Amino acid sequence: MPQITVRFRRFTSLNTTIRLREGQIHASLSDLLEGAPDTVIRAIAHILLAKLYKKPIDAAQNLRYKRFSSSAAVTRQTELIRGARGNKRFSGPEGRFYNLEEVFDALNTRFFGGLLGRPELTWSEGMAKRSLGHYDAAHNTIVVSQVFDRPSSPRYAIEYLLYHEMLHLKHPVKMRGVRRCVHSREFKADEACFPQLKEALAFIRRL
Ligand SMILES: [Zn+2]
Incomplete structure (x- = not known):
């Protein structure tokens, strides 16, 4: 051999x-x-x-x-790495209509007692529809798809996406045997507390 x-x-x-x-x-x-x-x-x-x-x-x-x-996981990681390593750069937190840092800080005060450390926040470069929001633990970055950065996008939809990703900061991935538990029971209970959950999910479905 x-x-x-x-x-x-x-x-x-x-x-x-x-x-x-x-x-x-x-x-x-x-x-x-x-x-x-x-x-x-x-x-x-x-x-x-x-x-x-x-x-x-x-x-x-x-x-x-x-x-x-x-x-899905591999596909998303591939897209993410392609985005980070290719010529394209992420565009930062300041969008054309919404500033992710401002939304994050407001949510942090409202739901987390201001206790969450703010990770890097950025709008995606492209109009990604497959990955609307994503927390990348390796780079401590929350990426939100630019499809939400427009006036027709209600603030509660962006808030919901960020809130979901912020819950990933609060509830790190748990191992249940060999399975990774990304959305634990505690995670889902917290998520259900978002006041406009129904409206946000309906908007995302329409999108
Ligand atoms: Zn999630």
Whole structure:
């Protein structure tokens, strides 16, 4: 068996490469796959080796990899990293109609006794509709989609989105066995306290 070197690299996509050079196999994987479960890593290894040696790819392994790479979490992380690493920059808290820092501070006083530390707040660069709001713990940043930064967008909709993400600051992800519990019972109970929850959800559905 040839010696195998695997590197995780900062790709902006999930690109994976493999080559055989001077009797050694070099594989490069996106760092987005670094935290993938063993079964997925195994599937990737299978696919890469099958490609390298021109052998058929096992359908079950292929499906496992496809399922993982298209899962919502990975998709979102890919978009986020693409946004942060590409030429585009996030546009900061000051929008054309709403200032996220002002909304955050008001919510902090109203619902959290002013106790939450303010993370980085920014409007998304594009008009993302798949990810309306997102808290990125690694960069301590709340990103809100720019689709909300317009006069037809009621303030309570932005407030609700920010409030939801602020609850992620208050209730960090819990592990229940091997499962990550992102929206715990306590989280949901707090969320239900938002006065215009129904109106906000209805607006988002229409959007
Ligand atoms: Zn959430």
